[in-house]
Amino acid sequence: xxxxxxxxxxxxxxxxxxxxxxxxxxxxxxxxxxxxxxxxxxxxxxxxxxxxxxxxxxxxxxxxxxxxxxxxxxxxxxxxxxxxxxxxxxxxxxxxxxxxxxxxxxxxxxx
Amino acid sequence: xxxxxxxxxxxxxxxxxxxxxxxxxxxxxxxxxxxxxxxxxxxxxxxxxxxxxxxxxxxxxxxxxxxxxxxxxxxxxxxxxxxxxxxxxxxxxxxxxxxxxxxxxxxxxxxxxx
Numbered sequence: 500x501x502x503x504x505x506x507x508x509x510x511x512x513x514x515x516x517x518x519x520x521x522x523x524x525x526x527x528x529x530x531x532x533x534x535x536x537x538x539x540x541x542x543x544x545x546x547x548x549x550x551x552x553x554x555x556x557x558x559x560x561x562x563x564x565x566x567x568x569x570x571x572x573x574x575x576x577x578x579x580x581x582x583x584x585x586x587x588x589x590x591x592x593x594x595x596x597x598x599x600x601x602x603x604x605x606x607x608x609x610x
Numbered sequence: 611x612x613x614x615x616x617x618x619x620x621x622x623x624x625x626x627x628x629x630x631x632x633x634x635x636x637x638x639x640x641x642x643x644x645x646x647x648x649x650x651x652x653x654x655x656x657x658x659x660x661x662x663x664x665x666x667x668x669x670x671x672x673x674x675x676x677x678x679x680x681x682x683x684x685x686x687x688x689x690x691x692x693x694x695x696x697x698x699x700x701x702x703x704x705x706x707x708x709x710x711x712x713x714x715x716x717x718x719x720x721x722x723x724x
Contacts, residue, residue: 531709542614542701542715543653588653596641596711597666602652 502526503591505601513609518576520604522589525570529591533598534563534574537586546587547574576606584608612636614716616702622722628690631719634683635704643713644677644687645701653701659685660707692723 504523512518524532530551535543549556549563549572556563562575576583589601615634623629635642643658657667659679667677674693679685689696699720703713 531711533712535715540717542703542717544715545712548712592711596660596705596707596713597655597658598643598711598713599655600645600653 501601502529503589503599503601505587505589505604507604508602509605509607511607511609512579514581515578518574518579518583518606518608520574520576520587520589520606522572522574522601523570524572524591526591526593526599527570528593529599530594531592532563532565532572533590533592534561535588535590535600537588537603543588579606579608581608581610614702614704614714616700616716616719618719619717620720620722622724623692624724625693626691627723628688629692629696629721629723631687631700631702631721633685633687633702633716635685635702636706636714637683638706639704639714640682640707641705641711642679642685643703643705644685645703645715647699647701647718656687689721692721694723697721697723 533548534546536546537543565572586603586605588603590598592598617632641660644656647653656669657677662679677687699718701718703715705713
């Protein structure tokens with residue numbers, strides 16, 4: 500049973516527009532949430548995280564929103580750039596260093 | 611600083627052969643993780659070590675898989691005997707044991723079992 504779900508396998512967005520990637524989780528014990536980005540033939544790289552005591556965290560063009568009551572988080576990328584084309588993994592941890600990953604969403608930025 | 615190092619980057623072998631994947635974590639990191647990525651199952655955790663001790667191996671698919679961490683700077687994941695369904699990309703990651711437990715991944719080993 501998947502504890503972290505990314506229901507959209509892929510997403511296409513026009514360059515310059517906003518990209519919104521969504522993630523749902525089932526385990527209420529999760530207290531940290533992370534987003535990773537992965538290019539082909541490379542390992543995932545950490546992008547941004549958020550603690551369960553916050554509802555928003557921003558880092559440049561990237562903002563993560565957390566809705567604990569809905570067990571939902573989203574990653575916003577504004578404006579989207581060609582280099583943002585990659586697979587994005589949502590992940591969560593519950594007070595230890597084991598991280599549970601979603602299956603990923605492939606983002607295509609269209610010219 | 612060098613990141614997580616994995617070798618080999620690509621491995622092609624025949625069914626029934628033994629396969630050994632290697633990982634060197636980032637110096638100073640005390641937790642090491644082995645993941646497998648497939649289209650069907652995404653990125654799944656196989657096993658992780660803390661201070662060289664295996665903590666959780668519940669993701670190891672079966673007895674054909676084994677992992678060791680003899681010291682803080684080296685780990686192996688062994689498959690014996692290998693099967694075609696083991697074909698996947700295997701990642702090693704490490705972290706420094708600090709919230710938010712951000713893990714740093716190696717480039718992965720693409721394994722193909724014929």
